[in-house]
Amino acid sequence: MVIDPTLASADEQLWQRKLLASTAARDVECGLKHDGNAGDLEFTTALFTLLSASAAIAAAIDTNESGLEVLGERSFERKARHVEAAARSVGGELEERDWVAKNGKVTWYGGNQLNNPACGGPTPNDNSAIVAVKANGGYGKCGEWVHLHYNGKMVAAKIVDYCASCEWGHFDASRGVFKQLAPLDQGVLTGVHFKLITNN
Structure with missing residues (x-):
């Protein structure tokens, strides 16, 4: 499964990453049932897929949290600028x-x-x-x-x-x-x- 980067929302991309991780976990379980070199190869491939999906989910969560922090910071800065401008204002009744x-x-x-x-x-x-x-x-x-x-x-x-x-x-x-x-x-x-x- 390939994650579609053109999806509109970060939630949909996160959902795809979780689905990818779930599929990878199933592949790992199937890989454990095989014996021999072919089974080892399938197990290694499934494990690699699972680790990649986990890393992608972690990155998505970090990105979302960082985005919220930046948004909060920007909001605070906007408010600080508004208060500072109001303090300099003489005629602004609302301020x-x-x-x-x-x-x-x-x-x-x-x-x-x-x-x-x-x-x-x-x-x-x-x-x-x-x-x-x-x-x-x-x-x-x-x-x-x-x-x-x-x-x-x-x-x-x-x-x-x-x-x-x-x-x-x-x-x-x-x-x-x-x-x-x-x-x-x-x-x-x-x-x-x-x-x-x-x-x-």
Whole structure:
């Protein structure tokens, strides 16, 4: 029996190799029943066929496993590139929602600074769960919610205002939000993890 390399699937080729091994095993059994030089020749031929088929099956299995490893590796590399591209992206909302950034900055503001929020709506107070972000190219936009994580503490806040001095990943929070992460006298928090959320 000859393996047909034009078969579409690796499974069909593997099946043919198993059938070849089974046939070779039967030939070996038949070869053991013969005596004399002719029987020795048949036995040797059958044994050689069996060993060749076994090697072919092992190679097919190795090839399939290697293929899976390569596929997994490529998939991981694609994901890593996607995450890296998302980290560099400023305007991609979908990318921003799919990953957690780890180098955020949080400051706080309050009192009269809370008046007339750029996003409109009622004036928040010091205990409101709100933040301000950079106007153009900041992280998130008016009305969206963000989770902020710092030293094992987490708080959700709504974007209601813009911050002139903020950069991408910088959140100017109300006193109430800041206090849920750290004492007010700490002033500035760095290394904050943050992620946009679709509902609160």
